[in-house]
Amino acid sequence: MPWEIKKFNDGNEIPGIGFGTWKIPVGDTTVDQVDQAISVGFSHIDTAQAYRNEFEAGKAIKESGLARSDIFITTKYSGLGGLDIETSIKDSLKNLGVHYIDLYLIHSPRLAVPDIPTVWAEMEGLKNAGLVKSIGISNFSVKDTQVLLASAKIPPAVNQIMLQPYNYAAQKSLLELSAEKGIVIEAYSPLLPVTTYPGGPVDKPVKAAANRLGVTDDQVLLAWAKAKGAVVLTSSSKKSRLEGYINAGDLVLTDDEIAAIEEAGAKGPRGLTPYVLVKRASLVLLGGIAGFGLCSYMGVSLF
Numbered sequence: 001m002p003w004e005i006k007k008f009n010d011g012n013e014i015p016g017i018g019f020g021t022w023k024i025p026v027g028d029t030t031v032d033q034v035d036q037a038i039s040v041g042f043s044h045i046d047t048a049q050a051y052r053n054e055f056e057a058g059k060a061i062k063e064s065g066l067a068r069s070d071i072f073i074t075t076k077y078s079g080l081g082g083l084d085i086e087t088s089i090k091d092s093l094k095n096l097g098v099h100y101i102d103l104y105l106i107h108s109p110r111l112a113v114p115d116i117p118t119v120w121a122e123m124e125g126l127k128n129a130g131l132v133k134s135i136g137i138s139n140f141s142v143k144d145t146q147v148l149l150a151s152a153k154i155p156p157a158v159n160q161i162m163l164q165p166y167n168y169a170a171q172k173s174l175l176e177l178s179a180e181k182g183i184v185i186e187a188y189s190p191l192l193p194v195t196t197y198p199g200g201p202v203d204k205p206v207k208a209a210a211n212r213l214g215v216t217d218d219q220v221l222l223a224w225a226k227a228k229g230a231v232v233l234t235s236s237s238k239k240s241r242l243e244g245y246i247n248a249g250d251l252v253l254t255d256d257e258i259a260a261i262e263e264a265g266a267k268g269p270r271g272l273t274p275y276v277l278v279k280r281a282s283l284v285l286l287g288g289i290a291g292f293g294l295c296s297y298m299g300v301s302l303f
């Protein structure tokens with residue numbers, strides 16, 4: 001079943017699921033994997049200057065025979081080798097073999113970015129020149145986003161961030177700010193609970209939903225990220241998994257299933273072990289002592 005198309009604040013549209021090319025070994029493997037992803041129905045490819053595989057991704061796109069307007073391409077300014085934006089976008093267009101990029105992102109506010117307002121003004125210039133259809137950010141925190149918005153003439157269309165049940169609580173304020181400003185969230189590494197923390201607290205509610213729906217755990221995790229309103233980015237070298245991801249487009253989790261996944265996620269990947277509980281209790285205690293000390297210093301009576 002197809003994933004929903006999402007609308008950006010600039011009027012452009014993005015497919016709700018994208019195939020990511022991070023960590024694919026450079027060379028023919030990238031061409032084969034992107035080719036395979038397109039063959040099962042992905043029409044949205046996510047790459048970056050830093051992945052050093054734009055050329056191979058572009059080759060697969062070209063070989064697919066799809067019209068340029070039928071494929072959505074994201075790449076990112078990663079600040080590689082201290083390259084400026086103008087040189088970087090020219091390199092990316094050449095590598096990918098296209099005349100425009102659908103979505104161009106600042107890969108990280110902490111990498112080779114002199115200051116956010118300056119770099120964002122350069123990104124706006126690329127959109128105004130028609131080299132990129134939409135511009136956005138990646139790995140921007142609430143503070144970074146506020147700094148950018150204070151001087152932006154064009155708001156970012158997206159913020160591409162890690163979003164999975166174990167970091168959902170930490171990302172909530174960023175999700176709220178993004179919704180308020182009309183910034184679409186792209187969720188990367190949505191499958192972290194199965195790739196990195198198998199056996200963690202999230203497994204149980206994910207498996208329960210998977211059993212009810214007759215699907216796999218990874219499909220449930222993609223459905224959870226979609227339920228949070230995100231465009232999801234994922235990957236696999238296995239065709240069967242890719243087909244599963246595409247088929248997850250119409251999965252609907254119940255409110256109770258979503259709440260159970262989030263409650264388990266809030267325990268952290270290792271759960272509420274005695275170590276975590278003692279650490280949390282110490283933080284509360286230290287906060288209390290600091291607060292009490294401050295009140296005493298300021299002459300405020302607590303009693």
Ligand SMILES: NC(=O)C1=CN([C@@H]2O[C@H](COP(=O)(O)OP(=O)(O)OC[C@H]3O[C@@H](n4cnc5c(N)ncnc54)[C@H](O)[C@@H]3O)[C@@H](O)[C@H]2O)C=CC1
Nearest residue numbers: 020021022046138188189190191192194218233234235236
């Ligand atoms: N802007 C940024 O800083 C970042 C962007 N990204 C983008 O997002 C894309 C997707 O990120 P990923 O971390 O690859 O996504 P992901 O969390 O979807 O992980 C994909 C991996 O999960 C494996 N997998 C799937 N089902 C599994 C299962 N049941 N058990 C065990 N393993 C399973 C797949 O084989 C694949 O290797 C990247 O390729 C990149 O394009 C990723 C990280 C950072």
Ligand SMILES: O=CCc1c[nH]c2ccccc12
Nearest residue numbers: 022048050051078107108111
């Ligand atoms: O995008 C995924 C992680 C990554 C790999 N290289 C870079 C460079 C800059 C920011 C993030 C990353």
